[in-house]
Amino acid sequence: MAIKAVHQCQCQECVNGNNPEMKRLHHQMNVLMSRLDEQERRWYAAVEAKRYGRGGITLVRKITGIDDKTISRGIEEMSDDLKNRPTDRIRLEGAGRPTVEKKSK
Numbered sequence: 001m002a003i004k005a006v007h008q009c010q011c012q013e014c015v016n017g018n019n020p021e022m023k024r025l026h027h028q029m030n031v032l033m034s035r036l037d038e039q040e041r042r043w044y045a046a047v048e049a050k051r052y053g054r055g056g057i058t059l060v061r062k063i064t065g066i067d068d069k070t071i072s073r074g075i076e077e078m079s080d081d082l083k084n085r086p087t088d089r090i091r092l093e094g095a096g097r098p099t100v101e102k103k104s105k
């Protein structure tokens with residue numbers, strides 16, 4: 001299994017290095033992210049963005065590197081309790097097959 005690089009938080013606090021505790025937390029969020037699949041990352045980012053409230057999407061984008069559009073989509077999906085998402089691992093029909101998986105990078 002390819003090891004994915006853990007994203008480095010780009011939030012102001014972490015960039016300034018004034019808050020080691022927050023930096024550790026944000027690092028752990030990114031470690032967690034690195035082990036989740038695409039939709040799990042989106043939903044976790046969505047939950048975090050909601051938790052931060054105003055400006056949450058921007059902040060989560062800086063922490064995780066996930067773009068605003070993806071986080072917004074996650075928030076939308078979470079807002080109806082993922083009712084339109086399959087509970088198994090199979091992709092939604094019509095979502096298109098993933099292009100051939102890259103074996104290594």
Ligand SMILES: [Zn+2]
Nearest residue numbers: 009011014026
């Ligand atoms: Zn940070």
